[in-house]
Amino acid sequence: xxxxxxxxxxxxxxxxxxxxxxxxxxxxxxxxxxxxxxxxxxxxxxxxxxxxxxxxxxxxxxxxxxxxxxxxxxxxxxxxxxxxxxxxxxxxxxxxxxxxxxxxxxxxxxxxxxxxxxxxxxxxxxxxxxxxxxxxxxxxxxxxxxxxxxxxxxxxxxxxxxxxxxxxxxxxxxxxxxxxxxxxxxxxxxxxxxxxxxxxxxxxxxxxxxxxxxxxxxxxxxxxxxxxxxxxxxxxxxxxxxxxxxxxxxxxxxxxxxxxxxxxxxxxxxxxxxxxxxxxxxxxxxxxxxxxxxxxxxxxxxxxxxxxxxxxxxxxxxxxxxxxx
Numbered sequence: 001x002x003x004x005x006x007x008x009x010x011x012x013x014x015x016x017x018x019x020x021x022x023x024x025x026x027x028x029x030x031x032x033x034x035x036x037x038x039x040x041x042x043x044x045x046x047x048x049x050x051x052x053x054x055x056x057x058x059x060x061x062x063x064x065x066x067x068x069x070x071x072x073x074x075x076x077x078x079x080x081x082x083x084x085x086x087x088x089x090x091x092x093x094x095x096x097x098x099x100x101x102x103x104x105x106x107x108x109x110x111x112x113x114x115x116x117x118x119x120x121x122x123x124x125x126x127x128x129x130x131x132x133x134x135x136x137x138x139x140x141x142x143x144x145x146x147x148x149x150x151x152x153x154x155x156x157x158x159x160x161x162x163x164x165x166x167x168x169x170x171x172x173x174x175x176x177x178x179x180x181x182x183x184x185x186x187x188x189x190x191x192x193x194x195x196x197x198x199x200x201x202x203x204x205x206x207x208x209x210x211x212x213x214x215x216x217x218x219x220x221x222x223x224x225x226x227x228x229x230x231x232x233x234x235x236x237x238x239x240x241x242x243x244x245x246x247x248x249x250x251x252x253x254x255x256x257x258x259x260x261x262x263x264x265x266x267x268x269x270x271x272x273x274x275x276x277x278x279x280x281x282x283x284x285x286x287x288x289x290x291x292x293x294x295x296x297x298x299x300x301x302x303x304x305x306x307x308x309x310x311x312x313x314x315x316x317x318x319x320x321x322x323x324x325x
Contacts, residue, residue: 033096033269037070041100043081044165047195049212051075052293053128053257054101057277060285066276077192080105080166082115089117092262096269099125103257105167107313111320114166119309123265126277127258127305131212131295132232133171134241136225138201141208146229146247149208150179157185163197163206164188170320171231171253172210177322178249201225212255213239214293236294256298256312258305274301 040058042050054073061067076084081102092098102119109115135146143149153160153176164172173183189206191197194215200206208228209216213236219225220239227241231253235243244251259277261270280286281299290297300308 031268033266033272034067034069036097037072038067038097038099039074040071041074041076041084041098043076043078043084043100043102045077045192045196046075047198047215048077048165048193049103049131049215049255049257050081050101051193051195052214056286056289056293057101057128057259057280060280060283060289061276063285064280064283066280066283079114080109080168080192082106082109082117082166085109085115085117085122088260088262089121094264094266095262096266099259099261099273101257102260103167104170104255104312104316105165107309107316108167108170108320111313111317112166119260119313122263123261123270124305124309125259125261125265125270125273125301127256127298127300127308128277128281129257129290129295130254130298131214131257131293132230132236132254133168133210134213134216134220134230135172135175135208135210135228136201136216136220137208137228139223139226141226143208143228145242146175146244146249147179149228150176150181150249153186154179154181157187159187160208161187161189161206163191163200163209165192165211166190168210170316171251174251174253174319175231175244175249178244178251198225212295214295217292217294239294256308258300277301 040054042048042054044050058071058073061071078084084100085106088098088100106119110118137143162172169188176183176186191200194211197209197211198219201209216225220227229244229247230236230241231244231251233252235241278299281297
């Protein structure tokens, strides 16, 4: 299936185990770069995957003393990152003091016509990680597994509100399609990330949510939420969550996340951040975060990163077409 091909492109062909690499100290940029603050932006609300990622990067860079200038974090939510992507392209061209986090959402937004910009309109700096999607409900929800949810949606879509960021609709569409349903019938309620989804689940605004494992892992482990299924090939270490495949749904899909800068970002600044980030992903602080948040470090830069982006976008376009979206 093309779904498998997409997951393969994202994990098998591109995983680099950073612990097996040796990196020297990250050199400073030309002319003393950076000489002032560099704004680190999440194009989504606090508690979202974007937010958790950019804050993990800043935390590791500062705790490991890899960057000695301020790294203020800003949340600029809107259309799963598409709004800030437009700002980056249209307002910050050529700047060296703006960095943002992105993911599969950048591709989905462009493919679905929600954004006129994509990865080739900005400076892609580095891929950092891969994590899987998970479907969660309240602990007292009547749904015991993925098939219960999908059967309810197939029977009466309007009665099952599914909380998802725009980009997270795609993996849920694939589940619905695999169960013989119509993705176009799903009643989605848009949320910018896990923090908003968790609140909506408790308030009763949604019945089900889908997002990255890192967005829900704390509430699942505490018993506050219940995970119905993860879109991974195998169960994730330390988490007793059945895969979609175990439930008869042959869907595996992972999300990548990385950092980008404005179009025409000075090459010296790009090289600086690539070197610093290469060292960061080998640091104890980053490795502890990765273990806690259940994501896999998949560091990538340069031509390899560009090849990955092109292949993944092509595979994603095919998968979305097969799902009727």
